[in-house]
Amino acid sequence: MATSVRLRRAGLAAAALASVFLLAACAPPKSAAENFPGEPVAEHAEEGSHDEGEANVEGEPQAAWVGQGGQLAVTLWGSSTCPQVGETIRVVEKAGEGNRVAIDLVQRDENEVCTMDFVPHTTVFWTPMDVTTTEELTVEVADAEVVVPVK
Template identity: 35%
Template sequence: MPRTVPRLVSAIAALATVAVLAGCSTAPSRPLEGYAGEPKGVDAPASSAGGASWTAWLEDGTQFAIVLYGSSTCPPKVQNVAATADDTITATLAPAPGGICTHDIVPHTTVFSTPERITKTAEVKVVMPDTTLTLPTRQG
């Protein structure tokens, strides 16, 4: 019987750890929409002139856009996002389409609802596979 108690305590501790870690992220959210071009009504940052990815708040912070640059016939797209901390969103890219793609560089925008746990009272990091973008602190 004495060996059963430590095993039970270990099992409870493991379950508690899983529960805590599960609370650190939300289920991935699918895009609300995606379209060629930059977000409507938003000025692109100067850094985007060279084709650098960027992100912006939309709809008073209830939505945000991720802008990626690539081929107009095979645009890079964000498949989903998830809040992984109070000030961090992790984005997953959609698989690249097969076939022949043009060699032009154009923007493609993907729009998401802002996850509930993102407070917008601090800068929000949007973690991509090869870069981290920043949403500025929302004013007002």
């Protein structure tokens, strides 16, 4: 009888440990999910960083919810050969405390030769678990702040 109790306890402990690993695996990664030249396709970027009817000013950073709010697209403008690319996303203030994230950019070699064109480049991140789509989200990126409206 004692052996079956030990086996049952060991099984419960193993199940609990497996649950911890599975839940940890569900956390979205902090690194970019995707990046590409250009702006997000209209059907993917659902809520933008500017008001309806307001023209986007070329060159201003943009941010928009993607995929029902499961992802956040950040578009920056610069050289096509040396684009500003988001590397990681960090929660600065959690939901209910400000709902703010910061995007860290890939560091470039200052001696790198870049073209003088001015084009958009988009990086898509998984939305961090500590922020919400039910509050305005402030995105700090490239010395600017972009406010993404409530989804």
